[in-house]
Amino acid sequence: MxxxxxxxxxxxxxxxxxxxxxxxxxxxxxxxxxxxIKPPAKADRPASTIAGLGVVEPAGGTIELASELPGVIFAIHVAEGDRVRRGDLIAELGNGELKAKVAQGEAQLAIRKADLLRIENGSRNQEVAQAESRVAELTADVELAEADFQRAAKLQKSGAISKKGLQTAGNARTAARQQLKAAVQGLSLIVEGARVEELAAARAEVALAEEQLAEAKAYLTKTFIRASSDGTVLRLFKEAGEAVSTQPSTAIAEIGDTSKLVVRAQIDEAEIAGLAIGQTAEITAPAFGDHRLSGEIVRVSPRIGTKIVDADTAGEKRDSRVLDVIIALAEGRAIPVDLRVDVFIDPDSGLQRVSDASDTPLFDWAIRE
Incomplete structure (x- = not known):
C-alpha cells in the first residue's frame, strides 16, 4: 500500500x-x-482579409499575331519590349513570287485598258484614210485581174493558151475580188465604230484584269504581319528563316498595352461571398520587397473555374475551384507582365456585394481552363 x-x-x-x-x-x-513565437505576418490587415494568388496582365489582354498564309519568315522587324502602333510592320514572309504576280497583273490591266480606250475613242482620221486607200488599190487590182481574165478567155478560144492558163487567170480574179471585199468591210468598221457587244466585251476584260490584280495584291498583303493595336511586343515566338503554318495557326508575336495593367487574382470559391466591385486590394510580391501596390476590384468573373496560378509549394491544393477577380492598378507602374503576385482584399472596403447587387451585371472575364 x-x-x-x-x-x-x-x-x-x-x-x-x-x-x-x-x-x-x-x-x-x-x-x-x-x-x-512570431507575430502575425501582416498585423495591419483585418482578420477578414481575403487572400489569393494573381498574375499581372495588360488591361486589354494580349494578342497573338499569326500569319494567314503558310510560308517562311523573311524578316522580323521588331524586338521584345518595342512599343508599336496599330498597323506597324511586325514580320514579313517570303513573297517574291506574289510580288511577280502583282507586277504581271498590273501589266495585264494596262493592256486591257488600252484596248478599251481604243474601242471607245474609235479610229483616227489617218486610219480611215489608210483604209480608203487600201480599198482603192484593191479595186484597181480587181479591174486589172478582170481584164487579164477576159484576154485569157479570148486567147484560149483561139488556141493560143491552154485551159490551165485560163484557169490561172480566173483564180487571180477571184483572189482580187475577195481581198477587195475584206478591205471594204474593214473600212466600214472603221467608219461606223465598234459594235455594242465589242465595247461590252472590252469593258469586261478590264474588270476581270482588275479583279485578278486585286486578288494578287490581297495575297501579297497577307505576307506582311502588322500590329492589330497599340501596345508593347511582349514575346517573339519565331525568328527569320522559320516556317509558319495555318493548320494549326502559328503565333509569331504577342503584343499587349502595358500602359494600363491589372492583376487577375484567383480567389477560392469558399471566400467569394465577401467579394464586391470597388473593394480595395493590396498587392505584394518578392520582387517588390517591402513595397506594396494598391488596386481596386473592377471586374468579377461570372463563373467558377480551375486554378491556373500556382504558388509552387509542396502542400498546395492544385485542384481548387476559384473565381477570377480583376484588380485595376494605378497607371504608370512599370511591372512585368505575367509576374506572379500575392493579393489581399479588404472585404470591408466595398459596399456593393456581388451576392446583393441583383441589378449589377456580372462581367465577362471568363476563367481560362
Whole structure:
C-alpha cells in the first residue's frame, strides 16, 4: 500500500512539472519556445482579409499575331519590349513570287485598258484614210485581174493558151475580188465604230484584269504581319528563316498595352461571398520587397473555374475551384507582365456585394481552363 501511494505521488509531481514547463511557468511560455513565437505576418490587415494568388496582365489582354498564309519568315522587324502602333510592320514572309504576280497583273490591266480606250475613242482620221486607200488599190487590182481574165478567155478560144492558163487567170480574179471585199468591210468598221457587244466585251476584260490584280495584291498583303493595336511586343515566338503554318495557326508575336495593367487574382470559391466591385486590394510580391501596390476590384468573373496560378509549394491544393477577380492598378507602374503576385482584399472596403447587387451585371472575364 505504501509503494502504491509513493508511485502515485511521483506521477502527480511529474505531471505538475510538465504542465508548468508547457505553460511557461509564471510567464505562460516555456523557456525555449517563448523565443520562437512570431507575430502575425501582416498585423495591419483585418482578420477578414481575403487572400489569393494573381498574375499581372495588360488591361486589354494580349494578342497573338499569326500569319494567314503558310510560308517562311523573311524578316522580323521588331524586338521584345518595342512599343508599336496599330498597323506597324511586325514580320514579313517570303513573297517574291506574289510580288511577280502583282507586277504581271498590273501589266495585264494596262493592256486591257488600252484596248478599251481604243474601242471607245474609235479610229483616227489617218486610219480611215489608210483604209480608203487600201480599198482603192484593191479595186484597181480587181479591174486589172478582170481584164487579164477576159484576154485569157479570148486567147484560149483561139488556141493560143491552154485551159490551165485560163484557169490561172480566173483564180487571180477571184483572189482580187475577195481581198477587195475584206478591205471594204474593214473600212466600214472603221467608219461606223465598234459594235455594242465589242465595247461590252472590252469593258469586261478590264474588270476581270482588275479583279485578278486585286486578288494578287490581297495575297501579297497577307505576307506582311502588322500590329492589330497599340501596345508593347511582349514575346517573339519565331525568328527569320522559320516556317509558319495555318493548320494549326502559328503565333509569331504577342503584343499587349502595358500602359494600363491589372492583376487577375484567383480567389477560392469558399471566400467569394465577401467579394464586391470597388473593394480595395493590396498587392505584394518578392520582387517588390517591402513595397506594396494598391488596386481596386473592377471586374468579377461570372463563373467558377480551375486554378491556373500556382504558388509552387509542396502542400498546395492544385485542384481548387476559384473565381477570377480583376484588380485595376494605378497607371504608370512599370511591372512585368505575367509576374506572379500575392493579393489581399479588404472585404470591408466595398459596399456593393456581388451576392446583393441583383441589378449589377456580372462581367465577362471568363476563367481560362
Amino acid at each position: 505504501k509503494r502504491t501511494t509513493k508511485r502515485l505521488s511521483v506521477g502527480i509531481m511529474a505531471m505538475a512539472f510538465l504542465g508548468y514547463w508547457f505553460t511557461g511557468g509564471e510567464d505562460g511560455a516555456p523557456p525555449e519556445a517563448a523565443s520562437q
